[in-house]
Amino acid sequence: MEGYGSAIYWLETAPEVPNPPLTADIKADVCVVGGGFTGLWTSYELKSADPAMKLVLIEGDEIAHGASGRNGGFAMTLLDMSLHHFVKNVGADAAKAAHKAVAESVEAIGRVCDEREIDCDYTHGGLLVVATNPAQQVRIEKDLEAAEELGLRDFKALTGDEAQGLVHSPTYQAGMLEEHCAVLNPAKLARGLKRVLAEMAVEIYEGSPATGLEEVSQGVKVSTPLGSVTADQTVLATNAWASRLPALSRKIVPLYTYIILTEPLSDEQMDSIGWAGRHGIEDKRNYVHYYRLTADNRILWGGSDGVIYRDLGIKPRYDRNDAIFAKLEKTFKTTFPQLSEVGFSHRWGGPVAMTVRFIPVFGTLDGDRVHYGCGYNGHGVAPSHTGGRILSDLVLERDRGYGDLCFVNSKELAFPKNPVSWIGAELTRKALLKQDRAMDSGKDAGDMDPPLLRLMSKLG
Ligand SMILES: Cc1cc2nc3c(=O)[nH]c(=O)nc-3n(C[C@H](O)[C@H](O)[C@H](O)COP(=O)(O)OP(=O)(O)OC[C@H]3O[C@@H](n4cnc5c(N)ncnc54)[C@H](O)[C@@H]3O)c2cc1C
Incomplete structure (x- = not known):
């Protein structure tokens, strides 16, 4: 697998020695391919249900190499482009069930971190959604109406003054507070989960990309450059990299999103912006700006324009995009003019998986032994925990209701072939x-x- 440079702040805060690669032909009950949140949570759910299961996780690079080690760290309920668009897309009952499942995942991530002593700076401050123009304000109003229609009690309208009272930006014209959102350090979470899985006797091989997948008489054989795993069942959890797997390649398209990070703010600078609630914040553009404080009081500022590269590729050079970094600096300074002197220490990007309908896709391939889950459209931190529940239930043929969620074995729309x-x-x-x-x-x-x-x- 290709490298990805050293600019990702989160990975610096969670240094880790990768496990050795797989160098033998082994057997397992289940093989999980991909060491991001989807693969990690699926493994966690499977081992929690069946501690005796022989479970092997293979990761092509190292745990948290993908979006899970690079994201903004918002564990939030957003599926689709917004709540009201989600209702329009899938219907009220389906939207409500999915929202509740992901809201529960936001809380469950915090519980697992407490129980398993994973210190990932999980901070449950809620999500502050802000409108910076009248059209965005209308979108907030539509979300609040959708929440009302679904009977959800966790959304609250804010006036522009109230939003500015919470976080001091002159650009806010209206706002909305959603209770179910936490911000966390994603690399610490992923690598904490790696430690917990090792304690649960999951075999984790890093530097072991799956290069082939074939049905054999004993199950499914997953080949890697130096070995193979033959398992009764396999879970594909490679998200944006699913574009490289023939069976999944037309379900998603890789889209890059970018982040810049400030130097730690001084006490005076912190006073000038308020933000005592340490909420995650998003605006209501199609291509949102998302921003939050880190544990050491930096501002992580991400979003603006996503980029789809012409070859639909995933390459180290796509991890940086100077034009987008410059746009991000500009919008940061418009939002917080009082911080115009603040410097930026880190800049990075990463691939997310976009689907045609803007909602994830989960299911089982023909043959019943290979399950997949991907396509969170840039919102997978909490939904990948729900995804772990879905995928483990598909493997175990267990019915906890997750298989009924609207993005499981649903009518999926395929992207046409490139170009x-x-x-x-x-x-x-x-x-x-x-x-x-x-x-x-x-x-x-x-x-x-x-x-x-x-x-x-x-x-x-
Ligand atoms: C810059 C950025 C900001 C984001 N911000 C947020 C946010 O604040 N909140 C939010 O909810 N979501 C956010 N996201 C999206 C979120 O990070 C993802 O939806 C989520 O991490 C997906 O997890 P995953 O495990 O499915 O995929 P990934 O974390 O991408 O993991 C896939 C793994 O599979 C491995 N792999 C690939 N091919 C192979 C192979 N052949 N064999 C073995 N392993 C393989 C990769 O190396 C990778 O480790 C952001 C994403 C990015 C890039």
Whole structure:
């Protein structure tokens, strides 16, 4: 697997010696492919249910190499582009069930961290959603109406003054507080889970990319460069890298999102922005800005434009994008003019998996032995915990209701083959960015269903 540079702040805070690669042909009950949150939580759920199970996890690079070691660390309920778009997309009952399952995951992650002594700076401050223009305000109102319709009690409307009272940015025109959100250090969580899984006797091999997958008489054989695992059942948890697996390649498209991180703020700088609640914050653009404080009082500032590279590839050089870093610095300074002198110490990016319908996809491939879960559209920190529950239930043929969630074994829409796939995804991305700009200049009402997106869903 390719390397990814050293700019990722989270990985610096959670140094770890990778386990040796797989160098033999071994057997297992279950083989999990991919050492991000989906693979880690699936392994955790499986071993918790059946401690005697022989479970092997193979990771192509090292644990937390992918999005799970690079993200903003928001464990939140968001699925799809917004709550009201989700309701429109899947219907009220399905949206409510999925929202509740992921909200429970936000809490469950905190509980596991407490019980298993994983110190990942889990801070349950809720999510502050802010509108920086009237169209975004309408989106907040629609989310609040959707929450009301679903009978969800965990959303609260805020006026512009109230939002600015919580966090001192002159750009806030309205807001909404959602209770179920925690911010955490994702690399510490992933590597803490690695330690816990080792204690549960999960065999973890790093530097062991799956290079082949074939059904054999004893199950499924997963090949790696120096060995293989033959297992009764296999779970594919490679998210954006699913684009490289023939069986999953058309379910998702890799989209890059980027982050910049400030130097630690001084006490005076902290006073100038308020933010005592240490909420995660997002605005209501299509391509959101997401931002939060770290444990050492830096501001992590991410989002703005996502990028889909023409080859739909995942490459180390895509981890940096100077044009996006410059845009991020600009919007940071507009949001917090009082911090215009603050310097930035880290800049990085990573691939997320985008699906046609903007919701994840989980299921079982023909043959019943290979299960998959991917496509969180950049919101997988808490949903991947729900994903671990879904995937473990698929493996164990257990019914806890997770198999009924709307993104499990559902009617999935496939991306066409490249280059049509890139062209379609790129046209969608551009339409969404154009709408973001039009909303800023008051020329678009912010309806979250631009015609091109509707067309893509139909074509998909
Ligand atoms: C910059 C950024 C910011 C984000 N911010 C947030 C946020 O604040 N909140 C939120 O909810 N979500 C966020 N996300 C999305 C979130 O990180 C992901 O949805 C989530 O981590 C997905 O977890 P995963 O385990 O499915 O995938 P990944 O973490 O990507 O893990 C996949 C793993 O599979 C491995 N792999 C790939 N191919 C193979 C192979 N052939 N064999 C073996 N292993 C293989 C990879 O090395 C990788 O470790 C962000 C993502 C990025 C990139």
